[in-house]
Amino acid sequence: MRTLVVQVRPTEIDFEHLDGRHGGPDDLAALADILGHQHTTAHARQLQAARLDMPYTHGTVTITGFADGRRERLHQLLASGSVPEAALTPEAADDWLERAATMPTAFYKDSNPRNFLITDADVTIIDFDSLTLAPFGYDLAKLVVSTAMTTGPLPEDTIRRAADVYNHHPRQRGLPGCSWREFAAWCEFHHILTAPYLGTNGYRFSWHTARPAWTTDILRRFDKESTP
């Protein structure tokens, strides 16, 4: 891995300038492959010692737990009524956070398409501002949702292929990867959390108009199944 840092000053960091384009729908499989590899490697090397519901410290670095801050933000946005057609209630979001607490640990680093700079030769990942612990598939869901919010509804095959390519990595190591239900739930988390940015950052489509119907169907079915 090559570092782009040129100089670190008290309040600023200078980075090398890279000519590259942002990610798009045609890059999803390649980017999913990189994410799956990174998450699986990070889990195998370090994060298997982490619990998703607690901050994890390694040396001088502490990574925030999955629910920390996220739970409040989800509740706040759902209560505001500003998220169009959210497919999760606040209680359902809490259930998913609770379930996530015992899932294998990977990380989130805001995989929106603008945080990948792509050239013919390679892909550079930038912007590590918002690193948190997260379950497998969570950052892949961010990539899918934020790409669809940028360019519009994605072909079904494109999403399935990205998830398959991603899951190949954890499954090769005996980890469960991300199920379709989990993936659908994490897409809804990103719908709620990214909705305030619609109209900025190149987001021209709301996830509720771009999402495939199976993502909301599978969540509804799950809710019914878990009702006693």
Ligand SMILES: Nc1ncnc2c1ncn2[C@@H]1O[C@H](COP(=O)(O)OP(=O)(O)OP(=O)(O)O)[C@@H](O)[C@H]1O
């Ligand atoms: N080292 C770099 N070389 C070339 N372009 C860069 C570099 N770093 C950032 N950029 C460009 O600036 C954009 C924004 O950078 P960055 O992601 O760090 O900021 P941000 O505030 O998180 O913006 P965004 O919400 O768009 O991700 C990137 O998407 C990329 O196009």
Ligand SMILES: [Mg+2]
């Ligand atoms: Mg960024």
